[in-house]
Amino acid sequence: MTPTETFISHLIELRNRLLRAVIGLLVVFVTLFPFSDRLYSLLAAPLLAKLPQGAQMIATAVTTPFFVPMKVTMLSAFLLTLPWMVYQCWRFVAPGLYAHEKRLIRPLLASAIILFFIGMAFAYFVVFPVVFGFLIGSAPAGVTVMTDIAEYLDFVIGLFLAFGFAFEVPVAVVLIALMGWVSLAQLKESRSYVIVGAFVLGAIFTPPDIVSQCMLALPLWLLFEIGLLVVRWLPQPTDQEAAVD
Secondary structure, eight states: OOOHHHHHHHHHHHHHHHHHHHHHHHHHHHHGGGGHHHHHHHHHHHHHHTTTOOEEEEBBBHHHHHHHHHHHHHHHHHHHHHHHHHHHHHHHHGGGGGHHHHHHHHHHHHHHHHHHHHHHIIIIIIIIIHHHHHHHHHHHHTOOOOOOOHHHHHHHHHHHHHHHHHTTTHHHHHHHHTTSSHHHHHHHTTTTHHHHHHHHHHHHOSSSSSSHHHHHHHHHHHHHHHHHHHHHHSSOOOOHHHHOO
């Protein structure tokens, strides 16, 4: 097979993989669309539980009541099909990897997906009640909290992403160690900087109270320590593998 034919075959394979990923996303989206209002109600539950009795959320734009639940449905479909999309990407790149690279990347990909979902679940079940309780409780007397549903969606998406990516710390630690960028000793020496950075990130991505800040900073620190444990248990690459790389 000539280089041109090989290149074309790779493009065809990439097209097929992307098409399968998009079809999977659309199928799940169409399946969930009739339940879009319920999905948004589920997303809004942590805030509604903290609102004063009689208070409610509002929509300040004419199209917001339709488009916001639709966006929630699309995001839900994307999350549900994320493993399928990652699998399609893996099937595309896997033939070009060495056996030892496959053995390392497969658990890293699986761990990354699982940790991302755990981070989102931690935000929803643990962080949201505390954050919304603080924000609503800090409203001045005489002020009725009535949050716009579009602004609420943007806010929770930001927190979901912050905690989802924050829980990727062990994967990042293992990856940079496997790439040879830093050694285990260097990672241990950077522990103090990681702790400071974790609290800085907590101050940036959470409301300005110490409880919310610690709810992001402490998991970041703990996940960094878990990454160090995994790196300590990893087998060192052989000279032959290093030479192949």
